[in-house]
Amino acid sequence: MDDLLIGIDLGGTNLRVGAVTPQGEVLDIISEPFDAARGPQVGIDKICGIITALRDRTMGRGLRGIGIGATGPVVRERGVIQNPYTLPTWEDVDIVSPVCNRFSVPVNLENDADAAALGEYWMGAGRGLRRLAAVTVGTGIGTALILDGKVYRGAEGWHPEGGHMVIDPSGPACYCGSHGCWESLAAGPAIALQAQAVAAQEGGGMLRLTDGKLNLIDARILVKAARQGDPPARRLVEKISTYLGLGLVNICMLYFPDGIVLSGGVMRSYEVFAPGIQQVLAHHDAVVPMDKVKIVKTQIEGQSGVIGAARSVLNLIEEQAL
């Protein structure tokens, strides 16, 4: 019986490939650094090699399908990765055809935020929620919406980019064209910039943690200093929490989902930002009952992409059977 799914999480620096059962159980996972700049041919060969290795390690299981969640933009319908930004040289790269030809099973390509959200719906903190929003706060802010277990897709299949909604037009410029989009205010690099500015002006705990080196201050240092009670760090955490909260308010106003799952590097420290986030949500509940929206932190960090990519090919197979 063909009961082995492969889920692939292809990021800018890291590649994770998992062997997943049709019930969502991860049997095995291989994680390796990924150097996109070596070119698509090398990259795809590497991916195929790992798939073969995983298949051999889960002996006796037939391959049912392969799902690939890749850092976007991706053009899903054509199976093409269109991302020279975080995958240097990967412009207009058809990844589905060569993998499909090699293994002769259905192959599905998804935006990585959509794949991770599917993983949260299937096996994670958003399990079974009919309208599930997912927000990843890391190098950028990615968002996704899962409706009844299916990825919500925009016009022509485009992946909505909630991380670039405008939160504060007096904020910093972003490559998206805006000033003060969510990502420019509350993603990891934005937090680092603000923390460095605060430390440069007010000194204090953050600089002590980096032996005075301003450029080493990042979101992790900020969180650490805030946990130690450093007043400038705590004030900045409050400000960042407000930005994070305002973005979640807007997601609630437009999706009013049953739940929002938070993940990504910055959200590993969710507890530090949670009081400020909760306060903002509570302040905005006069027209919709914010307390109906479950805000939860991922419980499958690092695996949601792999699990969700595997699920995405199951969804594809189902759709094609209709």
Place this chain on the structure above:
Amino acid sequence: MDDLLIGIDLGGTNLRVGAVTPQGEVLDIISEPFDAARGPQVGIDKICGIITALRDRTMGRGLRGIGIGATGPVVRERGVIQNPYTLPTWEDVDIVSPVCNRFSVPVNLENDADAAALGEYWMGAGRGLRRLAAVTVGTGIGTALILDGKVYRGAEGWHPEGGHMVIDPSGPACYCGSHGCWESLAAGPAIALQAQAVAAQEGGGMLRLTDGKLNLIDARILVKAARQGDPPARRLVEKISTYLGLGLVNICMLYFPDGIVLSGGVMRSYEVFAPGIQQVLAHHDAVVPMDKVKIVKTQIEGQSGVIGAARSVLNLIEEQAL
């Protein structure tokens, strides 16, 4: 054959009841002022009286169903209007049961923004668009999302309130709890306040149009003065256009719909705001191709609510048949 639908658009001051065919054609429409403060009993009797009159005027057609789009909040599942704000005394009013008992046909209650959006999808400027967002800019800003012809509903059936997403946290306070939500910056009353402030400070064309009466300056006066080339009015129109555009940017970032239909009193002057709106959208298209989203003005202003309410009961009948 039962081929008559009744669509009702119940607003804070006006009641419109239409006789609509299953093909979306409006056969007849009765529009009357509505004084909610006389109480739900009087109001529901009036509505039933008009339905009877319309039925009599479209002789020979049997009634198939009645759809009611009411100014919200409404609790759709229970058929209850929960809106003492713009329908004084209408708190926890079951409108579906008495109408259903009187006419013995399926009756559906919708939020009025959802009903109007359905009307646009069925017979209006958003005809057939798979993902259709609708934005009404009038006394408030209401939003709705129609997916494959069905109203998108939030958790527990709540209607999302896109008009209260935060656009500029340095903006004015709103009853929703926020500072600088979309409605507080760009709805009719917000425009009037800003126009009055500009006129008080800079004088000019707006004051001339109201014979010097500051409190008579509203969005219509602003538009008129801007059309005449008054510089302060034109500057304010640019500012309001930016706010309108930023809200649309956020709708695109989260829904990325095939189209957005604009309606409501302020949007009757869409042409005046359009250049500024288009400029904002064009500035925010680096991560999603904004030109894929069709921005259109309603072509059935004043009828979309009635047509959509009629359609909503057709949808209900279909769902119940499944």
